[in-house]
Structures are given as C-alpha cells and as structure tokens.
Amino acid sequence: MFLVATELADQPEIQRLLDLSDSVAARLYPGAFRQPLNRATLSRPEIALYVARNVADIGAGRALGCAALMDLSDGTAELKRMIVDPDYAGQGVGRSLLLAILQAARERSFTAVLLEVGILNVEARRLYESCGFRDRGPFGRYAQTPIATFMEIYL
Template sequence: MFSVAKEPADQPEIQRLLDLSDAVAASLYPGAFRQPLNCATLSRPDIALYVARNTADIEGSRALGCAALLDLSDGTAELKRMIVDPEYANRGIGSGLIHAALEGARQRGMRSVLLEVGIRNIKARRLYERAGFRDRGPFASYLDTPIATFMEISL
C-alpha cells in the first residue's frame, strides 16, 4: 500500500531518490546530456514535488518514488525527475505519481503537462503512453537531440 502527497523537497529520502534517478540516467546515457538535480533545486516555489510513501511500513513511511511538476508560466507544466525505487517497481507507484501530478496541474489551472524522456528509457515511455501522453516536439529551452523524445498530455 502506498499514498502520494505533495511534500517539501528538502529531505534526505528525496535526495536518495534523486541519486537513484541520476544512477539510472548514467546507466542509460553514459556521459550524455544529463542534468543532475538536488533537493535545493526542487525546492523552488514554481515546483511541486509529489512523493509516494509506503503506508504499510510499521517503522515509518518510506519514500518509494517522487515526481516534480514545474510550472512553465504559460498554462503548461513540465513533469520532471519521476523515479520509483527499483525495489518497489511494478506496483503501480509510477501511475500513482503521474495521476497525482496531473491532478495537481488541473487544480492549478494548467492546460497541459509536457515531459522529456530519453529514447532508451522504454519502461518510462510506456508508462507515459498508458497515462495518455503523446509525442510532440521540443519545448521551453529543450533542443532536439538524438537521445530524447518529448511528450504532452492535454488536461
């Protein structure tokens, strides 16, 4: 069992998840175009962080995954740094994080959510497609690269 809620980013468990995300990116794209993030970066007021926690853990509710929603100030938001601890993969946590982030975007009056996903991250791409995201071109400051694809979902 897990729950998803908006939380502050400045927590050791969030940094642990960001480190996992960096490790996944490094394994898929060694030396290429990676932009590591830290808790301080995700603590900006234009970013909402959604955290999935284990509600069945008697020792405390461990962070199982997170996803950041960045307000792009034009009626759109970007889904960033979504990661689920591999120990808890295939349990619906990724879908739960997407659902919470999309609901948060709707509540903030966003018209769509955009994301960038690497071409080698097949599992993530399939998850986004199942949630309703569709291909689109680069957005914001992103450039077209051979290792990235861009997706969007209308709200």
C-alpha cells in the same frame, strides 16, 4: 495502496531517490546531455515535489518514488525527475504518482503537462502513453538531441 503528497525536497529519502535517478541516467545516458537536479532546485517556488509512500509505512519513512511538477508560467507544467525505487517497480507506484500529479495539474488549472524522456526509458514511455501522453517536439529551453523524446498530455 500508495499515498502521494507534496513534500519538501530537503530530506534524506528524497536525496536517496535523486541519487538513484542520477545513477540510472548515468548508466543509460553517459555524457553531456544529462541534466541532474538537486534538492535545492526542487525547492524553488515554481516546483511542487510529489512523493509516493506506502500507506502502511506513513511515518516510518521510506519514499517509494517521486516526481516534480514545474510551472512553466504559460499555463502549462513540466513533469521532471520521475523515479521509482526499483525495489517497488511493477507494483503501481509510478502510475499512482503520475495520476496524482495529473490530478494536481488539473486542480491548478494547467492546460497541459509536458515532459522529456530518454529514448532508452522504455518502461517510462509505456507508462506515459498508457496515461494519455503523446509525442511532440522539443519545448522551452530543450533542443532535440539523439537521446531525448518529448511528450505532452492536454488536461
């Protein structure tokens, strides 16, 4: 069982996951379209960072996955930087994380959660679709690129 809670971004376990996310993105999408986030950005007041940990390991340390929910100031939020440690892939960490974030978005009265996901992130797309996300066009500051797709779920 996994516990998902909001946590501060300024911790080594979060940096480890961000570095992992950056390396995956660099491998899948080399070039100019990548937009890395850092712990300072994730500490901004409009962003809540959610971290999944194994209940049995609480206090022992290892973060199994994380994602950020950014308030877009229009009644919607953006899901950003969702990553699961590959040692825990296929064990339900991503689904637990995503469902907890969607519940938190409902509790915060957001009307929808939007996201951008790369075309090669097939497993992530499957997870998002299985939780109710559907395709949409670019939003906010995003433009259509050859490597990006956009999704949303209404809450």
